[in-house]
Amino acid sequence: MTTASTLPAGAPALPADTKAIAEIVGGMAFDANGLVAAIAQQVESGEVLMLAWMNREAVETTLRTGYAHYYSRSRQKQWKKGESSGQVQKLVDFRLDCDGDAVLMLVEQTGVACHTGRHNCFFRAPRALGGLTEIAKVEVDPRKLYGG
Amino acid sequence: MTTASTLPAGAPALPADTKAIAEIVGGMAFDANGLVAAIAQQVESGEVLMLAWMNREAVETTLRTGYAHYYSRSRQKQWKKGESSGQVQKLVDFRLDCDGDAVLMLVEQTGVACHTGRHNCFFRAPRALGGLTEIAKVEVDPRKLYGG
Numbered sequence: 219m220t221t222a223s224t225l226p227a228g229a230p231a232l233p234a235d236t237k238a239i240a241e242i243v244g245g246m247a248f249d250a251n252g253l254v255a256a257i258a259q260q261v262e263s264g265e266v267l268m269l270a271w272m273n274r275e276a277v278e279t280t281l282r283t284g285y286a287h288y289y290s291r292s293r294q295k296q297w298k299k300g301e302s303s304g305q306v307q308k309l310v311d312f313r314l315d316c317d318g319d320a321v322l323m324l325v326e327q328t329g330v331a332c333h334t335g336r337h338n339c340f341f342r343a344p345r346a347l348g349g350l351t352e353i354a355k356v357e358v359d360p361r362k363l364y365g366g
Numbered sequence: 367m368t369t370a371s372t373l374p375a376g377a378p379a380l381p382a383d384t385k386a387i388a389e390i391v392g393g394m395a396f397d398a399n400g401l402v403a404a405i406a407q408q409v410e411s412g413e414v415l416m417l418a419w420m421n422r423e424a425v426e427t428t429l430r431t432g433y434a435h436y437y438s439r440s441r442q443k444q445w446k447k448g449e450s451s452g453q454v455q456k457l458v459d460f461r462l463d464c465d466g467d468a469v470l471m472l473v474e475q476t477g478v479a480c481h482t483g484r485h486n487c488f489f490r491a492p493r494a495l496g497g498l499t500e501i502a503k504v505e506v507d508p509r510k511l512y513g514g
Contacts, residue, residue, distance in 0.1 A: 232492065234492050238497055242498055245490075257414060257417060263412070268463065269468040313488035313489070313501075314498060315416065315488050315489075316481065316482050316484075320416075333464065340463050342463075343462070344429070344460060349389035350389070350393060350462060
């Protein structure tokens with residue numbers, strides 16, 4: 219079985235060339251807003267870091283540059299992960315799901331993925347006391363990440 | 367560091383009780399269509415199995431029953447993963463992200479997660495030949511999964 223945290227045989231061709239990028243993007247099913255959901259997963263540990271959104275431009279830029287780019291629905295523009303904080307994601311593999319509307323990126327995360335300073339964004343979970351408990355600690359002060 | 371494939375200290379309280387479920391759902395940010403994105407990850411291997419959607423009802427049913435339920439945008443109703451195929455997902459942990467609009471479920475997957483018969487849905491990736499290559503094999507004939 220191929221686990222998420224191991225790369226299968228065959229060298230990934232990333233960054234990809236223009237022709238490959240056009241073929242990949244052409245096979246994707248963007249939603250009514252022109253977006254797909256994108257998961258970033260740490261390549262070695264298998265840790266799911268975050269979920270964000272990509273438009274066509276963000277997919278193209280990610281595949282061309284080899285660094286994860288997303289689309290901000292609030293700012294309505296493409297952004298490079300880590301452009302402010304330095305916490306970039308180097309792309310190791312780019313996988314499309316069966317429906318073509320979800321992407322799994324295996325990445326090498328520099329520093330922490332979450333804007334709260336935690337290593338990943340999924341740090342709230344139900345525990346014995348009911349409701350949600352924070353299960354991961356802040357590793358980097360967010361004010362240091364964004365100069366706030 | 368807490369990796370995605372290990373459970374942190376503190377026993378998960380799943381299935382959750384009514385009060386805990388109300389607290390969890392009350393803190394979630396459903397989009398204009400009443401949905402959040404939900405990732406299913408195999409608890410032991412860290413393999414990302416699939417991405418689908420949950421509405422409020424699907425979250426409540428998942429937390430109440432301890433089995434993953436999603437919302438089908440095409441059929442416009444809740445569905446239990448594996449209800450036709452038997453390939454159910456037993457919930458081990460339920461994690462909410464920093465924005466409250468994405469869920470990470472750690473699950474024990476029975477059989478295969480993908481309707482194509484592959485173990486996970488993210489089986490297409492760019493390889494040396496350009497475009498997308500199928501990187502995982504079909505493990506179960508889909509006709510056997512769905513009686514088609």
